[in-house]
Amino acid sequence: MKCEQISELLPDYLQGSLSPDQRRTVETHLEQCADCSEEVAIWQKLSLLPVEQPGPASRARFEAVLQAYQAGRSNQPAHNSQWRKRFSSWNVFHWLRSPLGAAAWSAALLAIGIFAGLRLAGPKPPSPDLAAMQSELANMKQLVVLSMLQQQSASARLEGVTWSTRDQQLDPRVLSALLHTLRYDPSVDVRLAALDALSRHSAQPQVRSSVVSALQEQQSPLVQVALIDQLVEWHDRDARPHLEKLRQSPNLNPAVRQRADRAISKLN
Amino acid sequence: MTLAPDEDLMLQVRDGAGEMLGVLFDRYQTPLFNFYSKLTGDRTLSEDLVQEVFLRILKYRQSYRPGTPFRAWIYQIARNARVDHFRKFPRQTALEPEMLPPVVPSDSAQEQQEVELLRRALRMLPEDKREILLLCRFQELKYEEIAALLGCELNTVRTRIHRALQELRKSFHQLTKGTAS
Structure with a gap:
C-alpha cells in the first residue's frame, strides 16, 4: 500500500481504533517506510512531555469564587434559584393576564389593527402615517419592556432585559430602566443580564458612568467581577481610580480584590 | 464505589x-x-x-x-x-523559538534534551495545528468530539492531525540537527 492510503489510516491507528486487519496492514507498511514510521514515532514521543501542575493557589482561587457565588445566591431567596422553572409558558400567560400585561397587549393589538386598517384603506398610504405607525409600534415594544422590568417575578424581569436587546437603538426610557435594573434589581441574575444588555451600548456615556458607579454600590462578588471585566473590556482607563478605591474597601471578597488588581494592571 | x-x-x-x-x-x-x-x-x-x-x-x-x-x-x-x-x-510579542534559552546537550540526559526539543518543535507549529495535537494527544478527546468542537468533518480532523504530525516531525528534526552540529 502507498503512503497516501496509509496516511488515511494512521490517525485511527494512533488512537487504536483500527480493525485487526487494518492494523496489520499499517504495521507491515511501517516496517518498510521510514517516513510513516517516523510520524508514529513523533506521536509516541509526545508522551514524554510532562504533565504540568497548576500552582497550589489555583484551588483556593476557585474556592473563593465559588463561595462568593454561593453567597450571592443565598442572598436571593427561592425565586432566584428557581427562576428557570418559573420561566415557563404558564408564567408568560400569567403575565399576559395581569392587568399591566393585558393593557400592554390590548394597546399593541389596537396599534396593529390601526396599522392594518390604514394599509387596507388606501392602496398607497401616505408615508408620514406609516412612519407614525412604525414609531407607535416601537413605542408599544418599549412599553412592554418597561412593564416587564417592573414585574415582581425575577424571571419576568429577566425576560424584559432580554426583550430590550432586540432593538439596536435603545429608547432613552428603556436605557434608564436598564440602568436602574443594573443598580437596584434584587436578583443577581437579572443584574448580570442587565449588564450584558448594557454592554452593547457602551457608546452612550451614561452607560459607562453607571457601570463605574455600580462598582462601588454592588455587594455581590459575582456582579462586582462582571463589572470589573466589563471595564477592562472597554479599556476604560478612567475607571482606574475607582478600581483602586474598590480594592481598598474593607470586607471585599478576596477573589474580587484579585480581579481588581489584575484589571488595574491591565488598564495601565 | x-x-x-x-x-x-x-x-x-x-x-x-x-x-x-x-x-x-x-x-x-x-x-x-x-x-x-x-x-x-x-x-x-x-x-x-x-x-x-x-x-x-x-x-x-x-x-x-x-x-x-x-x-x-x-x-x-x-x-x-x-x-x-x-x-x-x-498578543504583543509572540514567543519565538529563538527567544528560548539554548539547550545544553552535554550533561543533561538525552531524554531531557528530547523533551526540550519537542517542546520547542511544538511551539513552532502554527496555533491551530498545535491545538489539534493537544486536543487528541493530551486531552483525550475522540476525533468525533474534536470534529464537533472545531465545526468540521471527521475526515478533516484526520487530515489535519496527519499534517500537524508531519510538520512537528520536520521541526523536531531541524532542531535535533541544529543541536548536533
Whole structure:
C-alpha cells in the first residue's frame, strides 16, 4: 500500500481504533517506510512531555469564587434559584393576564389593527402615517419592556432585559430602566443580564458612568467581577481610580480584590 | 464505589448545587491547565484562563443540556475563553523559538534534551495545528468530539492531525540537527 492510503489510516491507528486487519496492514507498511514510521514515532514521543501542575493557589482561587457565588445566591431567596422553572409558558400567560400585561397587549393589538386598517384603506398610504405607525409600534415594544422590568417575578424581569436587546437603538426610557435594573434589581441574575444588555451600548456615556458607579454600590462578588471585566473590556482607563478605591474597601471578597488588581494592571 | 459521571455532576450544578463544581474542578483543572500552558507557554495566563472557564460554567450553567458530553462542552468553553482573551488583549510579542534559552546537550540526559526539543518543535507549529495535537494527544478527546468542537468533518480532523504530525516531525528534526552540529 502507498503512503497516501496509509496516511488515511494512521490517525485511527494512533488512537487504536483500527480493525485487526487494518492494523496489520499499517504495521507491515511501517516496517518498510521510514517516513510513516517516523510520524508514529513523533506521536509516541509526545508522551514524554510532562504533565504540568497548576500552582497550589489555583484551588483556593476557585474556592473563593465559588463561595462568593454561593453567597450571592443565598442572598436571593427561592425565586432566584428557581427562576428557570418559573420561566415557563404558564408564567408568560400569567403575565399576559395581569392587568399591566393585558393593557400592554390590548394597546399593541389596537396599534396593529390601526396599522392594518390604514394599509387596507388606501392602496398607497401616505408615508408620514406609516412612519407614525412604525414609531407607535416601537413605542408599544418599549412599553412592554418597561412593564416587564417592573414585574415582581425575577424571571419576568429577566425576560424584559432580554426583550430590550432586540432593538439596536435603545429608547432613552428603556436605557434608564436598564440602568436602574443594573443598580437596584434584587436578583443577581437579572443584574448580570442587565449588564450584558448594557454592554452593547457602551457608546452612550451614561452607560459607562453607571457601570463605574455600580462598582462601588454592588455587594455581590459575582456582579462586582462582571463589572470589573466589563471595564477592562472597554479599556476604560478612567475607571482606574475607582478600581483602586474598590480594592481598598474593607470586607471585599478576596477573589474580587484579585480581579481588581489584575484589571488595574491591565488598564495601565 | 463508582465515581459520578461528569454529566450528572454538571446537571446538579445547573440545578443549584454549586458545590459539586468543586469535584469537576478537581477533575479538570490539570488537563485544562496543560491544554492552555502547552498552547500558550504562559503559566500565569493559563491559570487565569482555567479560573475563567469555571466562572463561565457558573454563569452559563443554565445552558447545559442533559445528554451533552461534559468533556466536549467544557473544551468548547475553554476555546472560547482563550479566543475572547486574545481578542481583548492581543498578543504583543509572540514567543519565538529563538527567544528560548539554548539547550545544553552535554550533561543533561538525552531524554531531557528530547523533551526540550519537542517542546520547542511544538511551539513552532502554527496555533491551530498545535491545538489539534493537544486536543487528541493530551486531552483525550475522540476525533468525533474534536470534529464537533472545531465545526468540521471527521475526515478533516484526520487530515489535519496527519499534517500537524508531519510538520512537528520536520521541526523536531531541524532542531535535533541544529543541536548536533
